[in-house]
Amino acid sequence: MFAVTPDPTFRPRCFAIVPCAGVGERAAAGGPKQYHPVAGQALVAHTLSALARVARLDATLVVLSPSDEQFERHAPDFRGERAWVARVGGATRADSVLNGMAELVARGAQPHDWVLVHDAARCLIEPAWVDQLITECEDDEVGGLLALPLADTLKAGAPGPDGEVRATTTVDRRGKWAAQTPQVFRLGLLQPALRHALADPASAATITDEASAIEALGHQPRLVVGNYENIKVTWPGDFALAERLLRTRT
16 A cells, blocks of 8 residues: 655635625614725725735635625725625525535635635724634634634623613623634535534524534634724724724725
């Protein structure tokens, strides 16, 4: 029997998926928040510009709603061989990511390739942070995500007698982290993890990011320390904060 010598030139590819099919109701932006202008560009245009500067990404796939007719107008610079678009968005983020992976497979992605999922609304992402995540996870058996150890005191709240929200107890923050994106996992692990999670409506409601689907299979994703500026634009006041932070970089 002959020994197989590993090919030293072999490198799994890394594809980014940006789910961009949401309506952004909490942001109260008068439309999908990813198209709201921030510092002179649509929010998603900042996100895609940063990912385009990550040389280790073989391509970035933006997953849009099938009815989306705005994307090309708001992200005119997203073009070229590494810029892919698929109007296959689903009802939830998990549906959109799963449909996006099917598109990657159709374009030649293999189970050993990495899938890096990033929120369109995290428009302050820096290429260096993405590179750091890839570097720390490229030899990991599971994969991982950017996250921050919680610094604030956590409170559990409940409605008071007049409908106001009141603190009921203080939650122990030790060992708790705030998850961010990107999150990166092998296609051959993330795809079945999301399929498994979405097969059960009860468990599907608990899958709020890719890592939670991986955890549901019993795996432990690696936590890579992120950055406090990597905010997710969610509430109306977040737009002004993102604007100020982006202006300081120009």
